[in-house]
Structure formats: C-alpha cells, structure tokens
Amino acid sequence: MLDSKIPEGKLADKWDNYKEHVKLVNPANRKKLDVIVVGTGLAGASCAASLGELGYNVKSFCFQDSPRRAHSVAAQGGVNAAKNYKNDGDSVFRMFSDTIKGGDFRSREANVYRLAECSASLIDQAVAQGVPFAREYGGYLNNRSFGGVQVSRTFYARGQTGQQLLLGAYQALMRQVGANKVKTYTRHEMLDLVVINGKAKGIITRDLVTGEIERHAANAVVLASGGYGKVYYLSTLAMGCNTSAIWRAHKKGAYMSGVSWIQFHPTCLPQSGEHQSKLTLMSESLRNDGRIWVPKKAHDERKPNDIPEEERDYYLERRYPTFGNLAPRDISSRAAKERIDAGCGVGVMKNAVFLDFSKAIKEQGKEKIKEKYSNLFKMYDKINAVNAYEEPMLISPAAHFTMGGLWVDYELMTTIPGLFALGEANFADHGANRLGANSLLQASVDGYFIAPYSVPNYLAGELKAEKITTDHLAFVEAEHAVKQQLQQFLDINGHLSADHFHKTLGKLLYNGCGLSRTKASLENAIVLIRELRAQFYTELKITGDHTVNSELEKAGRVADYLDLGILMCEDALSREESCGAHFREEYQTPDGEALRNDKDYCYVSAWEWKGANAEHELHKEPLVFENVSLTVRSYK
Amino acid sequence: MKIYLKIWRQDSPATPGAMKNYELDDVSQDMSFLEMMDLLNESLIQKSQRVVEFDHDCREGICGQCGMMINGRAHGPLTHTTTCQLHMRSFKDGDTIYIEPFRAAAFPIVRDLKVDRKAFDNIIQAGGFISASTGQTPEANGILISHAIAEAAFDAAACIGCGACVATCKNSSADLFTSAKITQLALLPQGKVERTERVIAMVDQMDAEGFGHCTNTEACEVECPQEISVLHIARMNYEYNKALIISH
Numbered sequence A: 001m002l003d004s005k006i007p008e009g010k011l012a013d014k015w016d017n018y019k020e021h022v023k024l025v026n027p028a029n030r031k032k033l034d035v036i037v038v039g040t041g042l043a044g045a046s047c048a049a050s051l052g053e054l055g056y057n058v059k060s061f062c063f064q065d066s067p068r069r070a071h072s073v074a075a076q077g078g079v080n081a082a083k084n085y086k087n088d089g090d091s092v093f094r095m096f097s098d099t100i101k102g103g104d105f106r107s108r109e110a111n112v113y114r115l116a117e118c119s120a121s122l123i124d125q126a127v128a129q130g131v132p133f134a135r136e137y138g139g140y141l142n143n144r145s146f147g148g149v150q151v152s153r154t155f156y157a158r159g160q161t162g163q164q165l166l167l168g169a170y171q172a173l174m175r176q177v178g179a180n181k182v183k184t185y186t187r188h189e190m191l192d193l194v195v196i197n198g199k200a201k202g203i204i205t206r207d208l209v210t211g212e213i214e215r216h217a218a219n220a221v222v223l224a225s226g227g228y229g230k231v232y233y234l235s236t237l238a239m240g241c242n243t244s245a246i247w248r249a250h251k252k253g254a255y256m257s258g259v260s261w262i263q264f265h266p267t268c269l270p271q272s273g274e275h276q277s278k279l280t281l282m283s284e285s286l287r288n289d290g291r292i293w294v295p296k297k298a299h300d301e302r303k304p305n306d307i308p309e310e311e312r313d314y315y316l317e318r319r320y321p322t323f324g325n326l327a328p329r330d331i332s333s334r335a336a337k338e339r340i341d342a343g344c345g346v347g348v349m350k351n352a353v354f355l356d357f358s359k360a361i362k363e364q365g366k367e368k369i370k371e372k373y374s375n376l377f378k379m380y381d382k383i384n385a386v387n388a389y390e391e392p393m394l395i396s397p398a399a400h401f402t403m404g405g406l407w408v409d410y411e412l413m414t415t416i417p418g419l420f421a422l423g424e425a426n427f428a429d430h431g432a433n434r435l436g437a438n439s440l441l442q443a444s445v446d447g448y449f450i451a452p453y454s455v456p457n458y459l460a461g462e463l464k465a466e467k468i469t470t471d472h473l474a475f476v477e478a479e480h481a482v483k484q485q486l487q488q489f490l491d492i493n494g495h496l497s498a499d500h501f502h503k504t505l506g507k508l509l510y511n512g513c514g515l516s517r518t519k520a521s522l523e524n525a526i527v528l529i530r531e532l533r534a535q536f537y538t539e540l541k542i543t544g545d546h547t548v549n550s551e552l553e554k555a556g557r558v559a560d561y562l563d564l565g566i567l568m569c570e571d572a573l574s575r576e577e578s579c580g581a582h583f584r585e586e587y588q589t590p591d592g593e594a595l596r597n598d599k600d601y602c603y604v605s606a607w608e609w610k611g612a613n614a615e616h617e618l619h620k621e622p623l624v625f626e627n628v629s630l631t632v633r634s635y636k
Numbered sequence B: 001m002k003i004y005l006k007i008w009r010q011d012s013p014a015t016p017g018a019m020k021n022y023e024l025d026d027v028s029q030d031m032s033f034l035e036m037m038d039l040l041n042e043s044l045i046q047k048s049q050r051v052v053e054f055d056h057d058c059r060e061g062i063c064g065q066c067g068m069m070i071n072g073r074a075h076g077p078l079t080h081t082t083t084c085q086l087h088m089r090s091f092k093d094g095d096t097i098y099i100e101p102f103r104a105a106a107f108p109i110v111r112d113l114k115v116d117r118k119a120f121d122n123i124i125q126a127g128g129f130i131s132a133s134t135g136q137t138p139e140a141n142g143i144l145i146s147h148a149i150a151e152a153a154f155d156a157a158a159c160i161g162c163g164a165c166v167a168t169c170k171n172s173s174a175d176l177f178t179s180a181k182i183t184q185l186a187l188l189p190q191g192k193v194e195r196t197e198r199v200i201a202m203v204d205q206m207d208a209e210g211f212g213h214c215t216n217t218e219a220c221e222v223e224c225p226q227e228i229s230v231l232h233i234a235r236m237n238y239e240y241n242k243a244l245i246i247s248h
Helices: A011-021 A042-054 A092-102 A109-129 A161-178 A244-251 A284-288 A315-319 A329-344 A358-364 A366-384 A439-462 A473-492 A498-512 A519-539 A550-574 B033-046 B118-127 B147-157 B164-168 B175-187 B195-208 B219-223 B231-247
Strands: A034-038 A057-061 A182-185 A188-196 A199-207 A213-217 A220-223 A262-268 A291-295 A353-356 A393-402 A419-421 A603-608 A617-622 B003-009 B018-024 B096-100 B109-111
Touching: A011 A092, A011 A109, A034 A042, A034 A199, A042 A057, A042 A161, A042 A182, A042 A220, A042 A439, A057 A188, A092 A109, A109 A161, A109 A439, A161 A182, A161 A439, A161 B118, A161 B147, A188 A213, A188 A244, A188 A473, A188 A550, A199 A220, A199 A473, A213 A473, A220 A244, A220 A439, A244 A419, A244 A550, A262 A284, A262 A329, A284 A366, A291 A315, A291 A329, A315 A329, A329 A353, A329 A393, A358 A366, A419 A439, A473 A519, A473 A550, A498 A519, A498 A550, A519 A550, A550 A603, B018 B033, B118 B175, B118 B195, B147 B175, B164 B175, B164 B219, B175 B195, B175 B219, B175 B231, B195 B231
Parallel strands: A034 A057, A034 A220, A057 A182, A220 A419, B003 B096
Antiparallel strands: A188 A199, A199 A213, A262 A393, A291 A353, A353 A393, A603 A617, B003 B018
16 A cells, blocks of 8 residues: 655644654664665765765766756756745745646645745755855845746746756765765666665676676665656757666666656747757746737738737637736647647747737847846847747757656655655656746756655665675676677667667657547557557667767666556546646647546556566555645636 | 868767768758757767757757857857857858867866866856755845845856857866856855855866866957856955965
C-alpha cells in the first residue's frame, strides 16, 4: 500500500510538526555516512551543497562537463515566493490555493502547502548567495506577474533567473568541493541503481571519457536528474536531458506517477523544418506585455502589420477575459492549438500564433520593454533574423515540463527505501499542470529545505546497518548488466541512427499523446511505439568505440525513452477524464474546456514495473482535499 | 547549400590530431550550426565512420557547453553569439568552413572538438562564492541594493562559462571569466565580507591552472556571448592590488 506519510495536524502546522519530530544524526556520525546525488541542477546542486554543509560525505554526478551546465540554467522568467512585498493580497495560503488550482486538483495538499511555506526562505537564501535579482529604484526587490495568478509574486533576474539561481547553487556546491565534503563526478552518467535487501545502496555509472563502468556505494541515493520532456525529441529541453536515471530506478522498483502529465509551453519558437533539433522557449513573462493573436480569417497570407486591428482575433482575451494573455500554460497552449487546427495558424508551416508588443511599446516606450526583455528580443533576432520591436514574434506550443516522475512520499522518498527523488524528477507538487515560475521554486525547496531534513531522517536509521561495499554481488550483477546492454547496442550493427528512433518516437508521441489525446490515438501510439522499439533492437547502428562516444550515450537514453513512451500512453489511456495538461478529447465541456471526473479519478497513478515483457501494475494514491474545495477550474 | 568542412579530428589527448575534409550537399539556411553538425554526423554513421565529437547541450545560448573555433573565431563569425545560436544563413553556398576546438593549455582536448574546462570549476571552487550556508540567511529585503548596483552585478554574473574568452586570447588568459565573478560578488553588499580572500584565491588558482596573463588586447569582450566587459579586468586588478596591501 502507498503511504504518503503526511504528518498529523492542521495544514499550516504539518511541516513544523515534521521538522520537530524528525530524527537527527549526531555531527560526529555524519562523516560516516555517504550520500550519492545524481544531477547538478537546482535541486541536485542545492541538495548536495546543503548535505555537505551538514557534514555528510556527498558524491555529486552529472553527465555534463561541469555542474553549472544543468538545464535549470535555461529557465528564464522567474521564481515564485509568497513574500507579499507588493501588498496585493498574497499569502502562503493564496499561493497554495493558486498552485493546487493550477494543478487542477491533482496534487497533495500538504506538499503544495509546504512549497508555498518555504518559498520566502528561498528568496532569502538566493539573495544571500549573491543572486542579482531585479530591484526597484529604492533598492527593494522587484516582482512581476506570471500566468494563472492575480498577484505579483515572481522574482526575476532579467530573463536569466534560472541561470542566476543555478549559479548560486553551483557556487555553494563548489564551496563544499573545496571543503572536501562533496566530490564531483562530471561527464559521468548513471546507468543503474543498486538495491540490496530492498534498500538503495549505490549506483553504476559510466565515465563518458574513458568509458569505464564504475560502482559507487552509499547509504542513500538522491535522484535529481530532471524531467523527461525530451522524449518528444522536439522540446524546450537540452539535448542531453534524459529519463535514464529515473527509468532505471523505476525498473529496480521505484513507482512512476502522473507519467502522461506533460506541459506544453505556449511561448516557444515554432518548428521551421525537418532538420530541427530543439524548440527554443521564450519566457512566459513576455505575456505580461505581449498580446497573443491570429488573423480572424483562416489561411490569411498577409504580413502581420498589414492586418488591421478589427481583423485580428485576440483569442485568449476573447475566451478568458479575466486572465487574458496570462491564462495558465495548459489553457493557452490548447487555445493556440484550437486556432491552428482551425486553419488560422501563421508562419511558414502554419503552426504558430503571433505575440505582439506594439501596444506595450506604444504605452510604455521601447526603452521600458527593452529593459524588461532585451535578452529575449535579442535571442529571437539571432534565431529568426526578425526584429520583434517592429513586428510580432511567432510562437507555438512545445513539450516543456514533466509534472510526472518518480512517486515520492512527503519525505521525497520513492517506493525504494533510501532512494529519494527531487525537483522535476519527482511528481510531487504540480499536479496535472505546473504554474509558471513554480519549477525553479520546487527544485530549490526540495534541495535546500526538504532533503536536508528528510535524508538525515532516513540516514539516522542506517548508522547501525551493515556497511555495504562495492564487492557485493548486487554491484557485480548490476555492472555486468550495464556492460551487456552497451555491448548489445554496439553489436546490433543495423542501419539507423539513435536520433532516427528518437525523432520517430517524438512524432508518434506528439500525435498520439500530445496536447490532446483520445482513446484511439493512444492505443494506436502504443502499437506503433512497440513496433519502433522492436526495430530499435534489430536496426540500430552505433559507430565508434567504448570511450568517448555520444552515439552510445544516445542509444541508452533512447532505449529508455521507448519504454517510457509506452507507459506515458498507458497512463493517459487509463485516465478517462481531462485534467490540467492531460486533455482527453472525449472528456470536454461544450465550450471546449477540460472536464474533470473527481468521482473516479481523484487519485495519483503510481505504476509498478513488472518486467520487460509484462504489463505495468497500476497503484492508486487517493487525493484528499480538506482545505480547498474541488471546483471547476475557470480562468474566464 | 553545398558546404565544405575542414574539421579537427583527434582520438585522444595522447594521439596527434589533424584536419579532415568533409562535404555536405543539403544544408539549409535555417539550420543552426549544430544542426549542420548533426547532419554531418548522420552521414558519417551511414558511412560506418566514427562521428565528430563536440560539446553542446541547451542549444539556446545559456548553458555554455558548446564552443568551437569556426574559421578562426571563437563561436564563429557573429559577435556575442554562441556556436549553438549561429545559423547557416551566416554562410553561403560553396563556403569552406574550418572547425577546430577551443585551444588553450588549460583546456586539454578530450576528443575531436570536446575540451576539458575543469579549470574554470577550479577557479570558482577557490573562492567564487559567498559563504552563506543553507538556513543562516537574513530576510531578503533586510539589505537594500540599489537598482544600479544590482544591474551592474547582473552584467557580470551573466557569464556562461563557455571559455570563448580564453580560446580567443593570444595568451589564453582567463581574466575575463575570473574578473566577472570577482566583480559580481565585490559589488554586492553580501559579497564584500570575503572580497580580500576571494580575489587572491581566485587569481592564484587562475595562474595555477596554466592560463596566461592579460595584455589588454580586449579580443575576449568581442567574442563573449554575454558581452562581459573588459572593465571587470580592471576592477579585478584593483581588487587584487588592494587585497595585497590589506593582507600583507
């Protein structure tokens, strides 16, 4: 049975209750305990640094050449915190209820409340580290608004908030490296989890330079390896983002939750051709001043500036007058798809909508807009050779953030004792849709403020446990299996590259399990992905050797994506309702909004791996709402 | 477009490398430079050859992992643009493009165009931080920072750590990288406490890593994707000299 371990007491007291009763480890004993942290993004770096500061021995792994590259670096717009600096009615409870509603009532109350509760401390922490957040002229911190809320609670550092927060965490991490409390393993990829007597005891990694397969033992393992949106190939994620760490843990017994809940970000640059490798995100903050529209007439070939005002359809303002251009991401993306499908899409591939700043420039002046968004306008110009101060940007929805991930309890521990999942790698706080600027927040809160309590709470019980070494048979077997798989990839010697399979899988998922899904599209996708997976194991071609070999790295990641793609479809198929980013066309209101079914689906799915040739088993964690009422989520 | 490529191929740090010739027929103007490299690698796989290894990740100019010398310039012909943000529309049909790794004694070659930039991590590790452990921090608005100082600190903090400054410098100096971090932290009130120890530790580490000295050519600022100003180098020198006086 799934036990979420929610502490007793009133919602506002739960986290304090937990902290007051958590087991502690004597400072002298901490140096006897080893913790592995996989991933050096905001969640991983902050967790590794914080545990190092406490005195534990931390090994920190990343596949990039430096911990500073992790994809948190690319988050642009901001980070939310309930500071109420603007005196506009914000509070911890308001932030909690916005986030619960934003997630379409498919997340745990206690987790979400804790996220809001810890948010203010994160801003304090980041400022102390030297993160140069935007300031007002009086020297106070500035805020802006983000989608899905009516208060200003988003702190930002121009359009590079993720970079600045990550560098803060990276610098804290490097400080602990210098203090010999953390050892970093860069260009290392985790390829298996080692489980001994039901507990996580280490990992198998591949050194991406020498090709050596290594065994690393520890008293606890923390996965902060990010999201799996790159499963769609075309996405806003970095090329190396992958599901391998969490998927291999899943195959060792950790359940996966909300697997099909994938956010499509409404403001990305549209695909322009077959060669494309990624879809660049333009920060949601642009929607504070940009107005989204398409021509009223389908197949309108005129240039945007030649289309008169009365022939433009500002469809978000039309459909959602209260929130307008700041409607949440899932709703904005679906509304764009609706217009594109109706033939009103613009751009070369007719797959985009306009994001127009002319009104804001007229009202506020070009300089003001430049100050807020200059790096984004510059980026747009670099990629498209178009000056967005003069004509509207072209934007389109793209796969972005995975609300789903490893199932974790209140302590962020997975179904394998001693294995924790932090940040985007877990499913915990965002429900079926994440609000803008909550991602940086969740990653940071998990790493700075939650893991430093919950990981020691577990470690306290491990002090007297038998010390495991890497000679243990479980390590030998796991290493052997990893080597065998790598050799298998090299031996297939077919004729199709790993990228070919990845791109094909991405197309199947965009069509079958994308912005909207149907029973038929999902069933069809499952059949096609199974065929593709079979073909992968007979027709893959990897050139090169056992050492530095980016193709070999890709093959392992694509193999995991193929398995994951099937589970995504099964997860979406089993949920016969629409909620948040999960939009089943069969379940919608007459005006095209998501139709939730709280009677039958007010639960979190938790899928158990049963073997390569068996069906997953679905477990359900019921969601209980005591502090908010389950309402129809309306932004009209 | 038809594009001719001359690319540095080197198996390992221990083996000698050489420029090798390649041709691509169907390059589109809209491709990014790295998508052109993807196309090349796809064609090499079809010919059963080892692909060209190169570093890249976010492909949106912020992670700092990509970087090549393209026709002799760090990140290619555009100023203030990472390799991943460069597009093939900057080239024309029939062009020959020379592609080499970022070269510096402190950036040893891993394979082909991949280099090891661990020296940058070591410089940060030496002192590129504020010693603020988790939990011990005051209320964020407790210390006011003027708009101008916050913006100036950001300008320095924007560095992505790609190493173009080092690659383009005739002395392989890391002064721009190191000085940007020193400036950011020296400007902010939170960073002033450790400024003396920090600047000495970071500059010493920079020298220990084998980077050369700055001779004020200012080529680094031209190539820097984040337009980090060489004025930070002047500030670093000021901070360093002041620190030497204080600490002796």
